[in-house]
Amino acid sequence: QVQLVESGGGVVQPGRSLRLSCAASGFTFSSYGMHWVRQAPGKGLEWVAIISYDGSNKNYADSVKGRFAISRDNSKNTLYLQMNSLRDEDTAVYYCAKLIANNKWHVFGYWGQGTLVTVSS
Amino acid sequence: QSALTQPASVSGSPGQSITISCTGTSSDVGGYNYVSWYQQHPGKAPKLMIYDVNNRPSGVSNRFSGSKSGNTASLTISGLQAEDEADYYCSSYTSSSTPYVFGTGTKVTVL
Numbered sequence: 593q594v595q596l597v598e599s600g601g602g603v604v605q606p607g608r609s610l611r612l613s614c615a616a617s618g619f620t621f622s623s624y625g626m627h628w629v630r631q632a633p634g635k636g637l638e639w640v641a642i643i644s645y646d647g648s649n650k651n652y653a654d655s656v657k658g659r660f661a662i663s664r665d666n667s668k669n670t671l672y673l674q675m676n677s678l679r680d681e682d683t684a685v686y687y688c689a690k691l692i693a694n695n696k697w698h699v700f701g702y703w704g705q706g707t708l709v710t711v712s713s
Numbered sequence: 714q715s716a717l718t719q720p721a722s723v724s725g726s727p728g729q730s731i732t733i734s735c736t737g738t739s740s741d742v743g744g745y746n747y748v749s750w751y752q753q754h755p756g757k758a759p760k761l762m763i764y765d766v767n768n769r770p771s772g773v774s775n776r777f778s779g780s781k782s783g784n785t786a787s788l789t790i791s792g793l794q795a796e797d798e799a800d801y802y803c804s805s806y807t808s809s810s811t812p813y814v815f816g817t818g819t820k821v822t823v824l
Contacts, residue, residue: 637802639811639812639813687759692764698747698806699764700749700761700804701770704758705758
């Protein structure tokens with residue numbers, strides 16, 4: 593059974609950094625690309641970033657490009673999101689999501705429960 | 714990249730059918746058969762309901778179906794049940810610099 597557990601959220605001041613983690617189990621983590629998706633309080637979903645199964649390919653939403661970095665450690669079955677230069681508008685619940693199949697980059701097949709990041713002074 | 718356009722709310726009585734639309738452009742919904750639909754109950758993570766326009770993952774009820782015409786995709790829920798009350802989001806691959814876009818979301822109310 594696929595399990596994705598995010599952690600690392602919290603309250604952080606504007607301009608500071610935070611690193612989120614997503615611990616994966618129940619599947620062969622090293623075989624699947626992974627996404628980060630966020631949802632501001634009371635708002636809709638927004639795609640953030642994607643990484644290939646081996647970490648060699650990455651892509652970002654324009655809204656976070658140059659500030660956020662996605663990475664993974666396949667030996668630890670863990671996905672990361674390094675968030676730098678945080679802004680008020682980055683306040684959101686951050687979800688990690690697994691592809692439903694490795695040839696379907698556009699399908700968010702399984703989701704974690706999310707971790708809340710609040711950017712506030 | 715702007716969000717795909719969905720109606721803010723749709724409602725129906727138990728047993729009825731409802732349809733939620735998701736309107737984009739030829740650069741996203743209209744250009745690719747890469748539309749997915751997600752159900753989200755309050756305080757919970759989204760759940761995949763439909764992918765590639767009209768494919769259901771295993772375990773999803775066959776009361777949920779998808780279709781597409783031009784730049785508009787649709788999710789139909791037949792035999793509406795109380796447990797279907799939730800927010801629904803469409804998503805699509807897009808040829809823009811941000812390659813994945815979600816819809817604005819639709820709140821489904823079961824009367």
